[in-house]
Amino acid sequence: xxxxxxxxxxxxxxxxxxxxxxxxxxxxxxxxxxxxxxxxxxxxxxxxxxxxxxxxxxxxxxxxxxxxxxxxxxxxxxxxxxxxxxxxxxxxxxxxxxxxxxxxxxxxxxxxxxxxxxxxxxxxxxxxxxxxxxxxxxxxxxxxxxxxxxxxxxxxxxxxxxxxxxxxxxxxxxxxxxxxxxxxxxx
Numbered sequence: 001x002x003x004x005x006x007x008x009x010x011x012x013x014x015x016x017x018x019x020x021x022x023x024x025x026x027x028x029x030x031x032x033x034x035x036x037x038x039x040x041x042x043x044x045x046x047x048x049x050x051x052x053x054x055x056x057x058x059x060x061x062x063x064x065x066x067x068x069x070x071x072x073x074x075x076x077x078x079x080x081x082x083x084x085x086x087x088x089x090x091x092x093x094x095x096x097x098x099x100x101x102x103x104x105x106x107x108x109x110x111x112x113x114x115x116x117x118x119x120x121x122x123x124x125x126x127x128x129x130x131x132x133x134x135x136x137x138x139x140x141x142x143x144x145x146x147x148x149x150x151x152x153x154x155x156x157x158x159x160x161x162x163x164x165x166x167x168x169x170x171x172x173x174x175x176x177x178x179x180x181x182x183x184x185x186x187x
Contacts, residue, residue, distance in 0.1 A: 016050065017051050018177070019068075020046075020048045020175050023172050024173075025041045025043040027041055043115075044171075047068050051064045051086070060089055061089055061090075062090065063085060064085070064088055064102070066083060076116055079112075080111065081109050084105055084130050087103055099135065099136065099137055101135050112126075116169050122166055123165070127164070128159075129159040131157055133155065147176065153170055153172060156169050
């Protein structure tokens with residue numbers, strides 16, 4: 001649940017949400033993608049998941065736990081499961097839309113070795129680090145926006161050799177989230 005105080009959304013502990021998104025693989029690294037440069041390839045992911053707000057820090061930060069499952073098509077065909085702890089900043093300074101940004105870390109497991117992560121000098125790995133980077137937009141002026149549009153980089157990584165020497169992958173994605181609110185009157 002989002003609680004509004006002095007015109008700002010504040011995350012409430014225990015809020016659940018469900019989400020879905022689809023994305024296309026980018027041959028670029030995550031830094032290039034975040035700067036708006038990407039070269040798409042013909043492989044795709046569809047993801048569905050759920051998250052829960054674990055704790056709200058003051059009016060602007062929350063800690064969320066997320067779990068999701070994805071299915072890959074195109075140049076590769078496999079499924080994966082991911083979980084992450086996300087730190088979400090809300091409200092992001094934007095007076096036109098309810099906006100948030102989030103970054104997360106957690107494990108990612110692919111049920112088959114991902115084809116796009118194969119490299120002659122760096123073997124692919126099934127278990128990598130999941131690092132979602134996300135921005136959301138919701139209806140402006142809504143007291144309790146339940147629906148959000150999300151844009152996310154779905155990133156799997158060897159974490160600079162910490163987990164694996166695999167090169168990982170990036171999917172530029174878009175989707176929606178629905179936030180459940182168990183007590184809309186809580187302030």
